[in-house]
Amino acid sequence: MAYRYVFGPVRSGRLGLSLGLDLTGDTVCTMDCVYCEVGRTTCLTTQRKPYVPAQDILDELAHWKEQAHQEPDYVTLGGKGEPTLNSDMGAVIQGIRRIFPHTPVAVLTNSTLLHDPQVRRELALADAVLPSLDSLVPAELRRVNRPHPEVDLSALAQGLLDFRKEFTGRLLLEVLLVAGYNDSDANLALLRQFIAGLGADRVDVVTMTRPGTLASASPVCDETLARWRATLAPLATGRPGDTTTPRPGGARQFSTDAASAPGQGHPPRPADADSAAQERVTASIERRPQTAAQLAQALDLPPEAVRRALEALATQGRLRTTASGGDAYHALRQG
Template sequence: MKKFKYIYGPVPSRRMGNSLGISPIPEKTCNYSCVYCQLGRTDHLSNIREEFFPLEDILSELRDYNVGEHDIDVISIVGEGEPTLYSRLGELIISIKEITKKPVAVITNGALLYDKEVRKELMAADIVLPSVDAYSEEIYKKIDRPYGKFKFNTIRKGLIDFSDEYKGQLHLEIMLVDGFNSSDEDIEAFKEYLKKINYDKVYINTCVRPPAESNVKPVGHDRIAHAVNELNGISIDMLASGSFYSDTENTYDAVLSISSRHPLSQFELKSFLYSRDLSEEDIDSMIAKLSVDERVTVINYGGIKTYRSRKDKRGN
């Protein structure tokens, strides 16, 4: 069976159902280095848009995958860094829509929405999901740790302008980080900020997966409930629903591939291994192998083990 390099999943997404991911960005290439990033610290902090991988190669994979043969609700351009850094994003979205009739979503940190060209390219997407982690320069710098001279007011204006121009579904996500942006005052300030944005939904999330920085902690259910109530938001539950899926025949390789894009909690890992009809014995031995594999980091966060892998130098 063909091994895919740019597409992965489908991944069960609380927000969008079965989501087939497309990653046009090399691992950890981003214009932010968020303290809560589940992929670890950003090691390629950049704001230069590039065609990191040939557009034709990505599209050819998608054609080979044959979306119609799978249970997919949405195609998400997401991945291992910030997707708006892909210089041919607009063409990518338009071409995906020529290949499949499934809706196309772009999950972004929203930083480049100040750029008219990026806003124009995103117009072709059906759903755009920008993050809104801050309402002030101070919190923005503290949580998102942006590239170079990014200013909160520029980012804020970009999002407001985009929300006025965009005709598709605009879903915001606020990531609450304990002690950073989650007090009553913070929620009140978010409320004021949101009034300026023309959005369809706001999701409230917290960092349930191991973050880039060890001092980062998720907020409790009461904080989430408070924010949901005050902001008229939707809570993203703590654990993903459904099970993961991979076309990679070799189960061990499939786990490495999924966990490089989407770190797997011990529960998600087990449920994926069960879906492969492995015996308890095989599951235990695979988990033991993962635990000592140098490509895999096992993080104990909140009493739950999470498996995060990095690709080897060949990108496998």
């Protein structure tokens, strides 16, 4: 089965082995960030609706589990767009709990819809919420995140504060810096004041590690990153050493031997194995550019299988490879 909404798992610094669910099915977002790894937003909107019905996503997830893949450390709502735009988000989270009763659920969000009490109620069903907030300077937010005109920065900030009061789970804030876009001292001062009153369990300051949508968008230098981290990270009020690492025993590996997997009677023939590897590589790089080594680790595939899958995609003209920081990042060619 080719999965449309289930992808990964990918190895995430904050969530361990994270199985992704795409709730929008396309690049549907309230923002069009210059650093976005999945490409330009094709539908810039603030309208909530069931872009992908909950049942379609849950049917795929149940099928994925039946294939006896290992249980991930997290099931994470994210994908190609902003997951809170899907008005079925609450039903998706409840459905995940039935399919993976022992696996925590995380949601990645750009925070733009947190002003909506219904969105906050649905998000509060998750175990961990990972909001981003890149700038509190309105002009910077417009440049780095290029939001829908209806996105209001003060409502966004207030929505985050309100959500923190209502949400008893783990709140892991991320600030992504782009050189010359949102790394001003004014932004640092505003974020410091805001985060000091937020009560996040963890604050991560990161910069671009993969190509974004604008050639002029580039990472900040190590010195800037270190300075911002030293200022903002200690403002987290969570448990010391909270790294959102995998649960003990959780980081098991996929079995590449289908014969050992319950529910599957035959080991795959090499051609089937190649085609299965290509499907998984395709689904993974469609959401996030990755190096061959990252793909091999996240998908638990032999490096040779990843290389063959990438070669096949290149031959089909479906691969876009970009150099960044001395590494080659592979993405699916759009259009």
